[in-house]
Amino acid sequence: MINVSELQKSYGDLQAVKGVSFRAKAGTIFGLLGPNGAGKSTTINCISGLIKPTAGNIKVNGFDIISEATKAKQSLGVVPQELAIYEDLSALDNLRYWGAAYGLGGKALERRVNHVLENIGLMDRARDLPKNYSGGMKRRLNFGCGLVHEPKVLLLDEPTVGVDVQSRGRLFDLIKEERDKGTCVLYTTHYMEEAENLCDELAIIDHGKIIAAGTLQDLRAQVGENDIIQLSGVFNAKKLKAAIAKLKPTPEILSLSDESLALAMKEAARHLPAVLKAVSATGAEIRESRLTEPNLESLFLKLTGTELRA
Amino acid sequence: MNTLQIILFLAFHDLKVILKERNTRVWLFVMPGIFFYFIGTVTQGGIGFPGNVAVPILVENEDAGYIGKHLEARLAENQFEIIRPEDAPRVNEDGEEITYKTLNIPANFTENILAQEQVTLTYTGRSAGLANNYDLVRLQKAAYTTLGDIIVVAVNLPEGEVMSEAAMAAMLEVEALTTLDVKPAGRRQIIPSGMQQAIPGTLVMFTLLVLLTSGAGMLMFERENQLLRRLASVPFTRGQIVAGKWAGRMGLAVVQVVVAIFIGTILFGMDWGHSLPMVLVILLGWAALCTSLALLLGSIAKSEGQVTGFGVLTTMVLAALGGAWWPIEIAPEWMQSLQMFTPTGWTMDALHKLISFDAHWTSALPNLGILLLASLAVGWLAARKFRFI
Numbered sequence: 075m076i077n078v079s080e081l082q083k084s085y086g087d088l089q090a091v092k093g094v095s096f097r098a099k100a101g102t103i104f105g106l107l108g109p110n111g112a113g114k115s116t117t118i119n120c121i122s123g124l125i126k127p128t129a130g131n132i133k134v135n136g137f138d139i140i141s142e143a144t145k146a147k148q149s150l151g152v153v154p155q156e157l158a159i160y161e162d163l164s165a166l167d168n169l170r171y172w173g174a175a176y177g178l179g180g181k182a183l184e185r186r187v188n189h190v191l192e193n194i195g196l197m198d199r200a201r202d203l204p205k206n207y208s209g210g211m212k213r214r215l216n217f218g219c220g221l222v223h224e225p226k227v228l229l230l231d232e233p234t235v236g237v238d239v240q241s242r243g244r245l246f247d248l249i250k251e252e253r254d255k256g257t258c259v260l261y262t263t264h265y266m267e268e269a270e271n272l273c274d275e276l277a278i279i280d281h282g283k284i285i286a287a288g289t290l291q292d293l294r295a296q297v298g299e300n301d302i303i304q305l306s307g308v309f310n311a312k313k314l315k316a317a318i319a320k321l322k323p324t325p326e327i328l329s330l331s332d333e334s335l336a337l338a339m340k341e342a343a344r345h346l347p348a349v350l351k352a353v354s355a356t357g358a359e360i361r362e363s364r365l366t367e368p369n370l371e372s373l374f375l376k377l378t379g380t381e382l383r384a
Numbered sequence: 385m386n387t388l389q390i391i392l393f394l395a396f397h398d399l400k401v402i403l404k405e406r407n408t409r410v411w412l413f414v415m416p417g418i419f420f421y422f423i424g425t426v427t428q429g430g431i432g433f434p435g436n437v438a439v440p441i442l443v444e445n446e447d448a449g450y451i452g453k454h455l456e457a458r459l460a461e462n463q464f465e466i467i468r469p470e471d472a473p474r475v476n477e478d479g480e481e482i483t484y485k486t487l488n489i490p491a492n493f494t495e496n497i498l499a500q501e502q503v504t505l506t507y508t509g510r511s512a513g514l515a516n517n518y519d520l521v522r523l524q525k526a527a528y529t530t531l532g533d534i535i536v537v538a539v540n541l542p543e544g545e546v547m548s549e550a551a552m553a554a555m556l557e558v559e560a561l562t563t564l565d566v567k568p569a570g571r572r573q574i575i576p577s578g579m580q581q582a583i584p585g586t587l588v589m590f591t592l593l594v595l596l597t598s599g600a601g602m603l604m605f606e607r608e609n610q611l612l613r614r615l616a617s618v619p620f621t622r623g624q625i626v627a628g629k630w631a632g633r634m635g636l637a638v639v640q641v642v643v644a645i646f647i648g649t650i651l652f653g654m655d656w657g658h659s660l661p662m663v664l665v666i667l668l669g670w671a672a673l674c675t676s677l678a679l680l681l682g683s684i685a686k687s688e689g690q691v692t693g694f695g696v697l698t699t700m701v702l703a704a705l706g707g708a709w710w711p712i713e714i715a716p717e718w719m720q721s722l723q724m725f726t727p728t729g730w731t732m733d734a735l736h737k738l739i740s741f742d743a744h745w746t747s748a749l750p751n752l753g754i755l756l757l758a759s760l761a762v763g764w765l766a767a768r769k770f771r772f773i
């Protein structure tokens with residue numbers, strides 16, 4: 075349903091997206107996971123036709139977003155990262171407006187508006203003006219406006235930022251409901267947990283490039299069975315490197331500096347005391363240690379040497 | 385939805401959102417009436433044309449000669465009612481002290497002039513305000529006319545003779561040569577003042593003001609609040625969206641024009657002349673141009689503050705130069721020649737022709753043509769500059 079190939083977007087000298095390709099199918103939630111500035115919003119904005127790609131092409135429901143824009147947009151629903159609602163129109167009027175813009179009307183529109191209001195938990199505040207809403211309520215309305223018209227393709231750009239846990243659960247239900255109806259959902263986030271819980275397929279994006287892609291299982295397999303040990307403190311990188319090389323089994327060094335160290339190894343919990351002892355022996359001062367089981371975070375760390383949230 | 389439906393859909397939505405704004409409603413529905421009253425009253429009788437009420441002025445004439453008296457006569461011609469210090473009551477009926485506008489004509493006024501020495505007239509008036517400015521203009525006119533009379537008499541003086549009182553007095557009888565005499569084309573031949581000028585002028589100014597502030601500001605607001613961004617993903621073409629945005633603002637302009645005409649007619653008894661349909665057509669042309677300007681400003685401005693600042697400034701300058709505040713016929717000549725370069729001027733000129741000078745409706749066709757051409761040109765530029773982010 076979404077077909078992105080060799081997408082590039084530059085802002086002057088800055089290459090925000092450097093050749094991204096992926097395919098998101100109907101009835102799946104496709105996650106685009108990456109840290110701040112990775113190029114997620116840029117990618118979404120290209121798909122929604124808001125900005126013109128520098129190179130590459132994009133098809134939505136089989137239509138080119140540039141040359142067959144209105145046909146492509148017919149299938150599209152967008153939830154932008156920033157709030158995009160009329161704060162001086164009630165939630166009801168906001169939803170009605172965006173629904174009507176896609177040609178919904180009469181009873182069908184009312185039914186759909188009510189359903190969305192219910193699911194974004196704003197039924198009892200439907201007639202109030204959003205300017206009097208809390209931040210999270212505004213976000214929920216922003217979310218609702220993107221899917222009143224039951225789009226075939228739904229683009230969600232970090233829709234849950236600032237939404238509390240319960241409401242987030244409800245939004246997830248709504249997204250899954252759309253997916254089960256056959257909607258293709260593209261979901262960007264920098265929350266690894268969200269991606270793991272919600273997405274059927276994933277692409278990890280960093281510095282404008284996709285560094286890993288596949289189903290959750292595919293990606294887990296890429297991490298392997300290695301746990302991740304992260305240490306921070308005051309280190310002597312040279313001495314540490316030598317000390318770690320002598321350890322049996324020998325951990326893989328993911329990143330190493332004078333302040334931090336990241337290692338990957340099997341059954342790290344069992345080997346942690348030995349690792350700590352070896353590190354201490356180099357005269358290092360350990361301030362913090364963390365052990366993580368294989369997950370997307372550790373995959374990201376493994377692929378980029380930096381933390382996802384950094 | 386077909387294209388027309390899409391344009392109307394967007395236009396009605398925009399109009400609804402714009403009218404939700406309290407400030408806009410106040411400017412749209414309340415302010416025109418207040419301005420009609422204010423400007424209409426201030427300029428009434430202040431311009432010095434037949435039918436206006438004379439303004440009292442206390443003249444302390446210490447001059448022993450005849451030129452002081454001559455000046456008094458010229459003042460009286462310029463709608464001043466001359467009061468002598470000895471006749472002037474100090475207090476009014478309520479016992480409050482009266483402050484007069486006072487003109488002092490110094491002793492030796494005549495003597496000094498004849499000796500070609502400098503003389504000073506001292507005028508003490510109210511500090512500021514439009515009415516005061518008109519007083520000053522008329523006062524100066526009287527003084528310069530007197531000066532002109534002296535020059536004319538002096539130039540025509542036979543060799544060896546001195547200026548006489550009789551020769552000066554004769555000047556009062558002849559058509560003045562030095563006054564700025566305005567002879568507008570048309571039948572009524574009366575430069576509009578009071579409500580006849582204030583209502584069309586204010587209407588023209590307000591349409592531009594509301595469009596350049598609320599009309600343009602709304603577009604800016606929608607962009608800053610990511611609403612245009614969302615609109616960009618809706619299956620409308622760029623052309624449809626621009627047309628819808630234009631139509632919504634045109635709706636706003638039409639509301640302003642209709643409200644102002646209504647208030648002017650009902651509350652102030654405005655007489656729109658014999659070509660009301662053409663007056664309406666001219667106002668629609670003006671509304672279209674304001675709309676295009678609003679769309680352009682909303683597309684090129686960087687912030688809402690910039691929109692308001694630029695909108696208000698542009699409106700004030702164009703209103704002043706175009707003759708929306710005072711009849712352009714009384715403005716200095718350089719200003720009159722500038723009028724024809726301003727869109728407000730094209731509109732005011734057409735309205736004056738139709739309303740005050742009772743000209744045939746076809747005489748406003750060139751004005752209409754240029755208004756429509758300008759709307760198209762500015763609209764085209766605005767469409768090119770239109771941006772979603």
Ligand SMILES: Nc1ncnc2c1ncn2[C@@H]1O[C@H](COP(=O)(O)OP(=O)(O)OP(=O)(O)O)[C@@H](O)[C@H]1O
Pocket residue numbers: 085088089090108109110111112113114115116117155264
């Ligand atoms: N309009 C713009 N002009 C210049 N640079 C831009 C513009 N928009 C984005 N960028 C740059 O492009 C890069 C990618 O930005 P983008 O918004 O796509 O990141 P993101 O993955 O959505 O990040 P976040 O999680 O913070 O939303 C960043 O370096 C950003 O500074």
Ligand SMILES: [Mg+2]
Pocket residue numbers: 114115116155231232
């Ligand atoms: Mg983003």
